[in-house]
Amino acid sequence: MKKYDVVTTISYPKKGAMGKTGNWRVFKPILDKKKCVKCLRCWIYCPEATIIRNKDDSVDIDYEYCKGCGICANVCKVKAITLEREGKRK
Amino acid sequence: MSTVMIDTGNYIAAKAAVMTKPDVVAAYPITPQTTLVEGIANYEASGEFKGEYICVESEHSAMAACIGASATGVRTFTGTSSHGLLLMHEMLHWAALARLPVVMCNINRVVGPGWNIWADENDSISQRDTGWIQFYCSSNQEIFDTVIQSFKIAEHDKVQLPVMINYNAFILSHTSMPVNVPDQREIDKFLPKRKPKWKLDVKNPITFGNIILPAAYEKVRKDMQDSQEYAKKLIPEISKEWKKQFGRYHGDLLELYKCDGADYILLSMGAIGAESKVAINNLRKEGIKIGLARIRCFRPFPQEEILKLSKKSDLIVIDRNISVGMEGAVFTEVKGSLYGKSDAKVYGFIAGLGGKDTTYEDIIKMCKKVVNGKAKNLEWFGIEGV
Numbered sequence A: 001m002k003k004y005d006v007v008t009t010i011s012y013p014k015k016g017a018m019g020k021t022g023n024w025r026v027f028k029p030i031l032d033k034k035k036c037v038k039c040l041r042c043w044i045y046c047p048e049a050t051i052i053r054n055k056d057d058s059v060d061i062d063y064e065y066c067k068g069c070g071i072c073a074n075v076c077k078v079k080a081i082t083l084e085r086e087g088k089r090k
Numbered sequence B: 001m002s003t004v005m006i007d008t009g010n011y012i013a014a015k016a017a018v019m020t021k022p023d024v025v026a027a028y029p030i031t032p033q034t035t036l037v038e039g040i041a042n043y044e045a046s047g048e049f050k051g052e053y054i055c056v057e058s059e060h061s062a063m064a065a066c067i068g069a070s071a072t073g074v075r076t077f078t079g080t081s082s083h084g085l086l087l088m089h090e091m092l093h094w095a096a097l098a099r100l101p102v103v104m105c106n107i108n109r110v111v112g113p114g115w116n117i118w119a120d121e122n123d124s125i126s127q128r129d130t131g132w133i134q135f136y137c138s139s140n141q142e143i144f145d146t147v148i149q150s151f152k153i154a155e156h157d158k159v160q161l162p163v164m165i166n167y168n169a170f171i172l173s174h175t176s177m178p179v180n181v182p183d184q185r186e187i188d189k190f191l192p193k194r195k196p197k198w199k200l201d202v203k204n205p206i207t208f209g210n211i212i213l214p215a216a217y218e219k220v221r222k223d224m225q226d227s228q229e230y231a232k233k234l235i236p237e238i239s240k241e242w243k244k245q246f247g248r249y250h251g252d253l254l255e256l257y258k259c260d261g262a263d264y265i266l267l268s269m270g271a272i273g274a275e276s277k278v279a280i281n282n283l284r285k286e287g288i289k290i291g292l293a294r295i296r297c298f299r300p301f302p303q304e305e306i307l308k309l310s311k312k313s314d315l316i317v318i319d320r321n322i323s324v325g326m327e328g329a330v331f332t333e334v335k336g337s338l339y340g341k342s343d344a345k346v347y348g349f350i351a352g353l354g355g356k357d358t359t360y361e362d363i364i365k366m367c368k369k370v371v372n373g374k375a376k377n378l379e380w381f382g383i384e385g386v
Helices: A041-045 A071-075 B009-019 B034-046 B059-071 B082-087 B089-097 B140-154 B184-190 B214-246 B270-285 B303-310 B329-338 B360-371
Strands: A027-031 A051-053 A059-061 A081-085 B003-008 B024-027 B052-055 B076-081 B103-108 B133-136 B163-168 B176-181 B254-257 B264-268 B290-295 B297-299 B314-319 B346-350 B378-380
Touching: A027 A059, A041 A051, A041 A071, A071 A081, B003 B009, B009 B034, B009 B076, B009 B103, B009 B140, B009 B163, B009 B176, B024 B034, B024 B059, B034 B052, B034 B076, B052 B059, B059 B076, B059 B082, B059 B089, B076 B082, B082 B089, B082 B103, B089 B214, B103 B140, B133 B140, B140 B163, B140 B176, B140 B184, B140 B214, B163 B270, B184 B214, B254 B270, B264 B270, B264 B303, B264 B360, B270 B290, B270 B360, B290 B303, B303 B314, B303 B329, B314 B329, B314 B360, B329 B346
Parallel strands: B024 B052, B024 B076, B076 B103, B103 B163, B133 B163, B264 B290, B264 B314, B314 B346, B346 B378
Antiparallel strands: A027 A081, A051 A059, B003 B176, B133 B297, B254 B290
């Protein structure tokens, strides 16, 4: 943390600067790895950079920060991502 | 070597602004500020102003452009008046809360309707709570000196707040007076280049004006207040430093004139403040013990100094503004400064609204009404048909 003489609103980029935004989520994206064709559209479109791209171009979802906007599910060509309501009884 | 320049308040302000070497000037013309920005445009054409001149489509954009530029760490200047200032209102808050040292001249003009372009201080008084430091000038020399001093105050590490330099429409903005203009090297010595503690920089990215939670926001507001309090101490120091280097002094937060042994002290500002000196000289000749405390700085407000004056004198306040539903803004704040700590009587006058001429003779009449015990608590001076 850098020290200044006055107080104002500046934030330096770091992971989770706003806290664990994953708990804002209403709908949770669930990835079916068997359907995934590694096209990376979800990785490109995710506005929060919470799609983790692995070395083999397979993807995982960072649930600590995913806000559940559903864009990934929307852009997925093979419908490998579905949205499930949080807290739903299994 | 210094030179003498005989010119109007606006052209003098333009000269001063260019001598502070701003990197960005963004402005939109409005009567009676037009010749100020025209003056800066002339300096750009002649090559004397080397910064970026941004012609914008409104005053809101002018202030937004100054905010953006200032956030990148450079020096910025603008000017406006009346309705232009009011259109900036949202951005005025933004500049102050973001702690950006934008410096601006505001030429005090009536707010319409009825449409009127003359002197009246309601425009800047209504921007009182935006967090800006506010100066009110009484002569073209004071405009020149205050513009340069303002950058040093605004950019001080412990202040970092924008500064508004106010002067009355036409009475100063369009009236020529001789002004001593120091050598550029002397100005550079007094006012070094801005050194920001943070800035928007692609090599070191930051988010600016981001979301903060309630407890943190409260700290931001408290810190603005602390910085205004700090400015109360800094402004007299800057005045002293200026006097030492250039030999001129216009006062600290207040300019005191013949206040020693005064039974009454008159408080006024702007052009009426200058006229008040003539009135004081005349009243003193008649044997009335009266002095003048011209309010040079309205924000931060000189509470402590006014309280000190009230220990020995009753106070007379002239406002060229009206907080409708209450009274003159300066009148309210003067009384607030004394509350519970002084028994002085305070008399308020509203005068010169709509640019109505307020001469030293009028000021003498107001003061005599108080001295003769005939003044009511609040008077509208010389209002027609009432």
